[in-house]
Amino acid sequence: MSRQINKERTRRRLLQAILKTIQRHGLGTLTTGRVAQLAGVAQPTFYVHFRSMDQALEQVAEWVAQELDSGLSPEAAAELDRAAEVLEEAVRKCTGSLVQDRKVAEVFLSNRRDQTSPLGRRWSVLTGSLRERMRQIVVQVRPDAAPADAALHAELLVSMIFGLAEAQLDGRVDGLDRATSTASRAIVTSILSTSSVADAA
Amino acid sequence: MSRQINKERTRRRLLQAILKTIQRHGLGTLTTGRVAQLAGVAQPTFYVHFRSMDQALEQVAEWVAQELDSGLSPEAAAELDRAAEVLEEAVRKCTGSLVQDRKVAEVFLSNRRDQTSPLGRRWSVLTGSLRERMRQIVVQVRPDAAPADAALHAELLVSMIFGLAEAQLDGRVDGLDRATSTASRAIVTSILSTSSVADAA
Incomplete structure (x- = not known):
């Protein structure tokens, strides 16, 4: 259960990091490496949560x-x-x-x-x-x-x-x-x- | 004189190509190669008219x-x-x-x-x-x-x-x-x- 909560927390942190990156630098510089770093996780972790950056962007849009x-x-x-x-x-x-x-x-x-x-x-x-x-x-x-x-x-x-x-x-x-x-x-x-x-x- | 007019025409065509590229694909994929190709000129020609993509974007903004x-x-x-x-x-x-x-x-x-x-x-x-x-x-x-x-x-x-x-x-x-x-x-x-x-x- 707690593992599930942790996973959700990391997913949210990644979505927040995507928003922050777009706010600061625009969509042009949006890479999984940059987003993972800002969220404080290793880059492969990004793909534990999302299939692709496009899928992650869909989730950001849906959440907002x-x-x-x-x-x-x-x-x-x-x-x-x-x-x-x-x-x-x-x-x-x-x-x-x-x-x-x-x-x-x-x-x-x-x-x-x-x-x-x-x-x-x-x-x-x-x-x-x-x-x-x-x-x-x-x-x-x-x-x-x-x-x-x-x-x-x-x-x-x-x-x-x-x-x-x-x-x-x-x-x-x-x-x-x-x-x-x-x-x-x-x-x-x-x-x-x-x-x-x-x-x- | 006619050479000057031709130069201005190419510059305009490059600016139009920048606008068209942003309209179709967004700012993320804006490269001098893509813009030059769309304008029908060789890529080095881009740098005859503009110091950089940023300078060209400033001219697009000013023109509009x-x-x-x-x-x-x-x-x-x-x-x-x-x-x-x-x-x-x-x-x-x-x-x-x-x-x-x-x-x-x-x-x-x-x-x-x-x-x-x-x-x-x-x-x-x-x-x-x-x-x-x-x-x-x-x-x-x-x-x-x-x-x-x-x-x-x-x-x-x-x-x-x-x-x-x-x-x-x-x-x-x-x-x-x-x-x-x-x-x-x-x-x-x-x-x-x-x-x-x-x-x-």
Whole structure:
């Protein structure tokens, strides 16, 4: 049992070392030797845990995806009764969980569009789920919104979440709570003021 | 003279080949051999034009920065009299010039935060200028805005510009003009509805 725990601990240490290496030097210099050294294990140990660096990167992406996703459970949304508050809460939680760990946040934000690595590909999928979740909340705010308008406002919400996380990481925004609330209110006002499906028809 | 033009043409072809290589395979596999082959020149020719790959990357970053910057001249803004229209026009021009060339746009969006490459470092500076330009326009819209609010709305504008460009590149947004106008109006409404410096005092 304890051996199993130790093995899991080493695997986590290797995943952390991968994140740290990408954060410091980018994907170009990512070798199993460098990662093993940073994790404090012998290089062959890397292959006890992962088939290849690509497989390890998939696990890094999956692990980070789970962390970022945890703040966005539908249960949490159901507790609030007003749709606008649900939206504000979703933006706040999502931005908050993104900036929680600087290393994770920086590697995510820098690589989320990189289609040449397993990290970027997995994170494109994660961004897609986030966008879909935001679209659903926008429709709660304005049930008769034209589909294109709901989709557009979901795009804007996700852009703002990533933008606010970047600004916070780079030290350009102080009160993240006030910032996320301003951002989500801007979107709520905008979605409420666009013409409805009936108007557009 | 014609020899000078030929030299410039080869230099451009090499820069294009660098962009194409990053777009297809990422920064990790960027070698002078691969770039020269794609540009249709012998590998030593690369060093006729650039001291190193890093110097070539700086030139790629600079060249793209100039292209993206051209849409944001203060002269263009002075032609319009209403500040809200200036803002809408700036968002439209900026998003438009970003998506004009898919290769440029994808490499820019994927690498703009990568502090491990000359591309990312130069593009961080470019993003900073864009943010400052947006902040100035926000202050035009609302001269008594609290500095923190002006800065926050500039952050949101830049996030939206990058987000709309991504959505357009990925085929998720049809009418870019309508989308940029919705985005900039949301920000104008928000900046006009936040409490003024006097209120905050």
